[in-house]
Amino acid sequence: MRSLDGRLTSLALALAAAASGCSRSPVGDGPHPLGAESFTSPGPGGAGGPSGGATAGPAAAPSPSLPADATTPARAVEEADVYARAGTTLLVLNAYRGLHLVDLADLSAPRLLARVAVQGTPIDLYLRGTVALVVVSDSYGWWPVEGGGAGPGWRSRLLAVDVAEPANPTVVTDLALDGTVEQTRLVGDVLYVVSRRLGGFVAPGVATPAVAVAVAPGEDAVTVASFDVREPARPAPVAGLQVSATGWTTHAHVTSDRITLAFTGWDAGAGGLSTRFQAIDISDPGGALSPGATASAPGQVQDRWAMDLDPGSGLFRAVLGTGWNAGAALRAWSWPTPAAAPAPLGSVDVPVAEALTAARFDGARVYLVTALRTDPLWVVDASDPAHPVIAGALQMPGQLDFIEPRGDRLVALGHTNEAGQPFQLQVSLLDVAAPASPKLLSRAVFGTSWGWVNAGADDLRKAFVVLDPPPAGPGLVLVPWSGWDFTTYTHQGGTQLLDWSGDALTLRGFAPHKGSVKRAFPADAAATALVALSDAGVQTLDVADRGAPRELARLDLSRAVADLAVVGDHAVELCGDWDRGDMELALTPALDPDAPAPLARLDLAAPAARLFQRGTISWILARDARSGGQGWLQAVDVSDPLAPRLRGRLALSDAEAPAFGPWWWGWGDEAVLVGDALAVHRQGGRCWDLCPAGGGGAPLDEVRVYDLSDPDRPALAATVPLPTNGWSWGLTASGASVWLTHWSWQSSEGRYFLDRIDLSDPAHPALLPSVNVPGVFVAASPDGARVYTLETRWDRDPVASFVHALDLTARGTARLAGSAALSGWPSGVVTGGGRAYITLTHPLTYSGSGSTSWATSWEVRLAAVALAGPRVESEQAVSGWPGPRLAAGGKLFLDASWPDQGLLVYDLADPAHPAFQELFPTRSWARGIVVADGRAYLPSGPYGVPVVPLTAP
Numbered sequence: 013m014r015s016l017d018g019r020l021t022s023l024a025l026a027l028a029a030a031a032s033g034c035s036r037s038p039v040g041d042g043p044h045p046l047g048a049e050s051f052t053s054p055g056p057g058g059a060g061g062p063s064g065g066a067t068a069g070p071a072a073a074p075s076p077s078l079p080a081d082a083t084t085p086a087r088a089v090e091e092a093d094v095y096a097r098a099g100t101t102l103l104v105l106n107a108y109r110g111l112h113l114v115d116l117a118d119l120s121a122p123r124l125l126a127r128v129a130v131q132g133t134p135i136d137l138y139l140r141g142t143v144a145l146v147v148v149s150d151s152y153g154w155w156p157v158e159g160g161g162a163g164p165g166w167r168s169r170l171l172a173v174d175v176a177e178p179a180n181p182t183v184v185t186d187l188a189l190d191g192t193v194e195q196t197r198l199v200g201d202v203l204y205v206v207s208r209r210l211g212g213f214v215a216p217g218v219a220t221p222a223v224a225v226a227v228a229p230g231e232d233a234v235t236v237a238s239f240d241v242r243e244p245a246r247p248a249p250v251a252g253l254q255v256s257a258t259g260w261t262t263h264a265h266v267t268s269d270r271i272t273l274a275f276t277g278w279d280a281g282a283g284g285l286s287t288r289f290q291a292i293d294i295s296d297p298g299g300a301l302s303p304g305a306t307a308s309a310p311g312q313v314q315d316r317w318a319m320d321l322d323p324g325s326g327l328f329r330a331v332l333g334t335g336w337n338a339g340a341a342l343r344a345w346s347w348p349t350p351a352a353a354p355a356p357l358g359s360v361d362v363p364v365a366e367a368l369t370a371a372r373f374d375g376a377r378v379y380l381v382t383a384l385r386t387d388p389l390w391v392v393d394a395s396d397p398a399h400p401v402i403a404g405a406l407q408m409p410g411q412l413d414f415i416e417p418r419g420d421r422l423v424a425l426g427h428t429n430e431a432g433q434p435f436q437l438q439v440s441l442l443d444v445a446a447p448a449s450p451k452l453l454s455r456a457v458f459g460t461s462w463g464w465v466n467a468g469a470d471d472l473r474k475a476f477v478v479l480d481p482p483p484a485g486p487g488l489v490l491v492p493w494s495g496w497d498f499t500t501y502t503h504q505g506g507t508q509l510l511d512w513s514g515d516a517l518t519l520r521g522f523a524p525h526k527g528s529v530k531r532a533f534p535a536d537a538a539a540t541a542l543v544a545l546s547d548a549g550v551q552t553l554d555v556a557d558r559g560a561p562r563e564l565a566r567l568d569l570s571r572a573v574a575d576l577a578v579v580g581d582h583a584v585e586l587c588g589d590w591d592r593g594d595m596e597l598a599l600t601p602a603l604d605p606d607a608p609a610p611l612a613r614l615d616l617a618a619p620a621a622r623l624f625q626r627g628t629i630s631w632i633l634a635r636d637a638r639s640g641g642q643g644w645l646q647a648v649d650v651s652d653p654l655a656p657r658l659r660g661r662l663a664l665s666d667a668e669a670p671a672f673g674p675w676w677w678g679w680g681d682e683a684v685l686v687g688d689a690l691a692v693h694r695q696g697g698r699c700w701d702l703c704p705a706g707g708g709g710a711p712l713d714e715v716r717v718y719d720l721s722d723p724d725r726p727a728l729a730a731t732v733p734l735p736t737n738g739w740s741w742g743l744t745a746s747g748a749s750v751w752l753t754h755w756s757w758q759s760s761e762g763r764y765f766l767d768r769i770d771l772s773d774p775a776h777p778a779l780l781p782s783v784n785v786p787g788v789f790v791a792a793s794p795d796g797a798r799v800y801t802l803e804t805r806w807d808r809d810p811v812a813s814f815v816h817a818l819d820l821t822a823r824g825t826a827r828l829a830g831s832a833a834l835s836g837w838p839s840g841v842v843t844g845g846g847r848a849y850i851t852l853t854h855p856l857t858y859s860g861s862g863s864t865s866w867a868t869s870w871e872v873r874l875a876a877v878a879l880a881g882p883r884v885e886s887e888q889a890v891s892g893w894p895g896p897r898l899a900a901g902g903k904l905f906l907d908a909s910w911p912d913q914g915l916l917v918y919d920l921a922d923p924a925h926p927a928f929q930e931l932f933p934t935r936s937w938a939r940g941i942v943v944a945d946g947r948a949y950l951p952s953g954p955y956g957v958p959v960v961p962l963t964a965p
Contacts, residue, residue, distance in 0.1 A: 042814055042831035043805050044786055049825040051786040052761045054806045087200040087268035087297060092136035092147070093474050094530060095545055101125070101178045103144055105137040107547045108570040108935070108954040109606075111146055113178045119541055119552040122567045124608040125179045131933060132169060136196045138203070142176035143184075143244035145203065149193040168193045168207055172245050184245045190235040190252070195316075195470065197266040202299040203239040203247065204271060206264050208232065208257055224254040225303045232257040236271060236292050238299035250299030255290050261312070263470060265319040269295035270304070270350050272321060272328065274313040285312045287332060289319075293350035304350030309343050310334060315469035317414070320373035321347070327397055328354065331380055333368035334361075340368040340380050340390075344397045358398040362390055370424070374417040377447065383411035387426070391447045403447035408455075410438060414472040420445035421453075423478045423489060423512060425465065428457060437463040437493055439510055441517040454517035460495030460504045466528045466546075475531060478512075479539060486511035486518070488539055488558070492529040502619070503589075507532040507544045509558050523553050523561040526594055547954065548572070549608075568608045571598060573951040577625035578602050578944035582611065582653040584630050585951070586623040595621045597630060599653040605949060605957035614648060614656045624685045629659065629723045631690065633683060635669045643669025645690070647723040660724040668716065668728070670694060682743035684750060688721040689729070689774035691750045693743040713740055715750065719774040730777045732769055740767070746792040748772040751799075753788040764788060766799060766826070783826045786816050791843040791879065799826065800848065800879050804837050810855050811837050815848055815882045832882040834875055844899030845923050847885070848877045851896055851906065874906070876924055885924035890916065901943040901962045903929070915941075915950065917960060932960050 044051055094105045100117040111128040128146075136147035148169040172185035191209030198204075211230040227233045234257040238250040259277020266272075271292040279286035291304030311332030313319060318331040326348030333340050340362045345354040366382035373379075376395040382388055387408050394400040410428025422442040427435050437459040443451040467475035481487035489512055494505035506524040510517060527548025535541040535552065542553040542561070548571070552564040574595075575586040583605045588595035595618040598610040618634035625631070628651040635643040647659035670681035670692050682693040695713040719729040734740060740754035752767045765782040766789055787803025797820055804813045813834045818826035836852035843849070856869045872893055876885045894906040894916055904918040904926050914933040918926035938950035938958075948960040 042816075042833060043803070043808075044816070044828050044831070046828055046830065048828045049784075049821070049823075051784055051828075052763055053786050053803055054761060089266055089268060090138065090198040091474070092138050092196050092198070094135075094137060095533075096137055096139035096144070098139060098142075098175070101175075102543065102550070103137060103139060103175065104545060104550065104569065105134045105146065106569050107133060109956060110134055111137070111144060111173060111181070112569055113175060113181060114550055114567065115178070116535065116543065116552070119535060119543075119554075120564045122550055122552060122565055124567060124569075126181050128171075128173055128181050128183060130169075130171065131935065135193060138198050139175075140198075140241060140244040142174065144173040144175050144181075145198075145241065145244060145247065146171040146173055147189075147193055147196050147205065149207075167191070168205075170203070170205070170239065170247060172247055174245055185247055187239070187247060187249065189237060190254075191233075194234070194262045195264045195266075197264075197271075198241070199266065199268055199294065200297055201240065201242045202250070202294070202297070203241050204266070204294060205237045205239070206234060206262065206271070206273070207237070208234050208262055223252060225256075227254050227256050234262055234273060234275075236273075236301060238294070238301055240299055251301040253292060253301045253303060255292075255303065258288055259286075261314075263313055263316045263319070265316050265321060267321055267323050269293070269323060270321065272319060274316075274319060274330070276312040279310070282310060284310060284335060285333075286310055287313045287330070289328075289330070289354075291347070291350035295350075302350065305347070305353050307345055307347070307354040309341075311341060314368065314371075315472075317373075317469075317473075318371040320378075326352070327357075329373065329378070329394065329397070331368070331371035331378065337365050337367050337384060339363045339366065340371075340382055342378055342380070342392055342394065342400055344394065344400065346397075358396075358400055360392060360400045360402060362402070364388070369411045369426075370413050370415055372415040372417060377417075377444070379415050379417070379422065379444075381412040381415070381424075381426075387411045389422075389442065389450055391444060391450055393447060404450055406442070406450040406452060408440075408452050412440065414469075414476055416473070416476065416478045418478070418480065421514065423517075425472070425476045425491065427463070428455075431457045433461045434498075435462045436460070437465075437491065437495070437508075439489055439491065439517060441512055441515075443515075453515050454512075456510055456517050456519040458491075458508050458519060458522070459493055460497040461499065462497075463493050463495035465491065465493050466530045477533060479534070481513055486513045486516075488512075488534075489517075490532045490542070492525075492532045492544060494528045505529055507542065507553070507561070509555060509561060511558065520558040521555070521561040523551070523555075523563065525551055526566070568610070570954045570956060571606070571608075571610075572954040573598075573605070573939075573957050574621075574953065575623040575940055576605065576942050576949050576951040576957060577623060577630065578942060578949065579625065579628055579650055579653075582650075583949070583957070584623070584625065584650050585610075585957070586621060586632070588616075589954075595619065595634070597632075597648060597650075597656060599650060599656060602945065605959065611653050612656055614658075616646070618644075622683060624683070624690060626685065626688070626720060629720075630656075631685070631720060631726075633670065633690070633692070635664075645718060645726050647720070647726060649723065660722070660726050662718070662726040662728070682741075684743055684745040685720075686745045686748065686750060686771045687774065688719065689771040689777070690718040690720055691743065691745075691769065691771065691777075692716045692718070693740075693752065695734075695740055713754075715743070715752075715769055715777075717769070717771065717774065717777045721774060729775050732777055732779050734767055734779075735765070735782050742789055744789060744791075747794055747796050749792075749796055751789050751792060753785075753801075754782070764801070764803075766801075768796070781824050783820060783824060785818055785826045786828070787814070790815070790841055790848055796820070798829070800843075800882065802838060802841055802848075802850070806837075810835060813838050813850075813852060815850075815877050815879070817879065817882050830881055830883075832877050832884050834877075834884060834887075836870075836873065839872070839893065840895035840897075842896040842899050842904075843879070844904075845920070846879050847899070847923055848879060848882075849896050849899055849904055849926065850875045850877065851890065851894055853893070874918075874926065876926060878924065886926070888926070897938070898941045898943070900941075901946070901948060903943075903948070903962055905941055905948065907937065915960065932958070934958050 096103045102114040104112040110130040113125040115123040132148040138145040168189035170187040191207035193207045237252045239247040263274045273290040276287045289307045293302035311334040328347040343359040344357040347354040366384040370381040378392040380390040389406040393403040409430040412424040412426035438457045441454040477490040479488040489510040491508040509520040527546030529546045532544040540556040544551040550567045554562045585598045595616045597614040600607045621634040630648040632646040643664035645662040713734045715732045717729045768780040770778040787801035790800045815832040817829045836854035841850045906916040936952040936955040942949040950958045
């Protein structure tokens with residue numbers, strides 16, 4: 013079932029299309045006379061030359077808290093995380109697929125019980141009894157507005173999901189939140205949400221009315237909203253408060269009765285960074301909000317750990333970086349109540365030419381870390397708030413990024429280059445028993461050339477897990493990290509285990525993880541098993557031997573699907589991300605392409621690859637830039653979906669392997685399959701690796717043809733050089749040939765030429781003579797005797813486009829047989845059923861006149877052009893700036909433009925008049941559209957494979 017926002021968007025788009033009608037402006041006669049056999053045209057992309065073209069557009073921590081019990085202190089402050097546990101059920105908030113419920117009763121075989129898909133970016137999860145409270149940021153849609161109807165906008169959302177039956181979760185409440193959520197806290201029975209919005213924007217349908225406090229029109233604002241969650245299935249809006257949000261950062265410090273917001277920006281009067289602190293009174297257990305006083309100080313608060321409030325005394329302290337490599341400062345105020353005017357007490361400066369990297373409060377002590385090339389740890393004695401003093405300092409290499417106090421020990425996460433790598437991760441154990449002489453007791457360095465922890469600065473404590481030593485044995489430190497290795501050009505990552513005791517820190521085993529791991533936590537009280545989470549999946553680990561962690565199981569949560577083919581009743585998926593180098597084939601049931609446990613997997617050991625399907629043989633065209641650009645062509649037999657097997661393989665040198673880049677019109681190498689021949693177009697301009705030594709000579713422009721008729725012996729059949737030119741593109745398969753368009757400059761204009769390669773005999777491809785045509789190739793008749801092109805005339809006022817039909821002659825020319833005129837410039841074209849479907853931007857109003865006029869308003873139209881003729885059969889307005897992707901299966905698919913994420917689906921029951929059917933919402937741009945068995949599959953990277961049913965149920 014489509015979501016409310018999808019249905020409302022569909023309705024709005026349909027109404028807009030109907031209201032706009034089918035009128036179009038006259039564009040005059042065609043630019044070439046009938047019977048012409050020689051053509052000059054403006055360059056692709058307009059007068060500026062071949063920078064684009066008519067067919068532009070894409071081608072095909074601590075353990076989570078559980079609900080409070082009777083012994084929990086009133087108004088306890090609870091933080092959200094991206095996971096929660098209820099018995100053997102693990103709830104995981106996934107950035108790509110929403111809320112997942114996983115059964116961990118058997119760690120060797122975790123099972124996905126259910127998914128709850130959401131639109132937007134899920135960020136926070138709380139579990140209260142059998143209800144999951146899910147906070148989603150940046151959800152776009154058409155929302156109900158006051159007075160009826162709907163309006164488009166960005167907003168965030170609070171969902172209450174009933175998980176009493178883990179296999180059948182149900183969204184029972186969906187509330188709107190203002191802006192982009194920054195932080196949340198659950199305090200007692202009230203959920204507080206801090207969100208930020210751009211000046212002048214108001215999200216329609218927000219459930220909690222916000223009262224503005226000194227927010228000027230058009231100014232950025234932060235909303236603090238409260239929700240009563242005593243009945244968690246029915247969270248009720250209580251109050252909202254808006255305050256001015258100066259600067260560019262927002263951090264929140266939360267106690268049981270106060271939220272202190274820190275806003276950092278540039279103070280032009282002071283000539284430097286300045287932070288404003290805003291107090292919000294949340295002492296009412298029912299959720300009422302009151303604005304408090306403000307304080308300010310020079311410098312920047314970089315995260316919430318740099319703020320501290322003692323609720324009993326009202327002592328508020330903050331550590332601020334005073335500029336780039338300009339030291340730091342500790343400042344203290346007496347701020348007994350939120351409404352009281354804060355009174356400065358004392359401060360201490362750290363005037364060094366270094367930048368603040370970490371700060372942490374621990375009672376009367378404050379720890380500051382600054383770094384340039386060496387890393388001083390500063391211990392500040394703040395027992396007298398009016399006269400804090402630097403008690404001691406420690407010089408050490410590298411820097412610390414996060415500090416976890418443990419009595420007279422500090423366990424800290426940081427970076428260092430002391431092992432010869434530029435930004436390697438490290439964990440340090442420090443002795444601070446004597447503040448005047450802190451000591452570095454132990455340090456463990458690990459990871460790649462450049463490592464990081466996948467958590468924001470405010471959430472590092474959730475990712476960096478420090479478990480205290482039990483009565484017998486060492487404690488445990490878990491660091492889930494990701495990194496980039498500059499020596500091998502590969503992504504690496506996983507969970508690093510370390511032992512720690514009073515004086516020792518010992519590096520133990522490492523558990524690699526596919527995906528950028530976010531969290532790792534013990535699965536049992538003895539910490540002999542772990543669970544590691546990323547947006548890619550759940551991993552269970554046996555760590556009874558900490559020196560040799562062993563993977564028990566892996567469950568996909570958001571397998572990144574780059575391409576897909578349907579073979580019989582199963583789907584063949586090319587999965588993985590180029591930066592991790594973990595491409596694989598996964599086979600799933602065709603009816604469940606996002607199955608978390610595929611029928612089979614086959615590792616391809618390729619960081620970049622493309623999939624071409626020929627019967628039951630999957631052909632993988634791969635390239636590995638890490639090995640000097642080497643590539644290969646690999647056959648995989650998928651006739652048995654439970655046991656795919658490798659067949660023939662052909663190695664490709666650096667000069668042969670295609671360069672994988674963004675696969676859109678005008679960039680990167682192209683490849684198409686024609687029967688048993690794979691044609692790869694390698695072209696133009698990349699002289700750093702394709703031109704002769706010394707940089708001389710013309711850029712490469714050729715088509716390599718591979719004979720795939722024998723799956724055990726793929727072979728290079730021929731290399732076909734193309735006519736020398738500065739630009740060629742649009743490799744298209746039609747009939748038994750491949751077709752390209754190239755452009756040749758001639759004075760102020762130039763000529764398009766059509767290049768053809770006959771592949772009817774894959775072992776002996778034949779390059780036919782180039783033919784001058786007007787515009788870029790669109791399609792050809794089945795016998796190749798007639799071709800159709802699309803030409804945009806930028807030299808007309810208004811801009812006009814033409815679909816031309818041309819007959820190829822025995823004289824080596826193309827004779828113009830007819831033209832269809834359209835107003836505007838195209839953003840894409842697809843063909844199907846003897847028609848071309850084109851979206852064009854049509855200017856409505858102009859300013860100026862003649863050569864100095866410019867369009868001031870536009871609309872986008874979808875045109876259906878019968879190629880026989882050719883003639884325009886219909887035009888209709890479409891919402892946004894969509895581009896056509898595919899006409900197949902009785903449907904026309906257009907990419908909905910940002911921010912309408914999804915596909916516009918038009919019914920082609922009457923192919924001359926596409927009828928808007930629906931906006932099928934997606935959360936990403938579909939990398940491809942595969943139509944098979946009455947369904948359209950949309951491989952969408954980590955967002956999975958949405959499926960559009962093409963027939964009524």
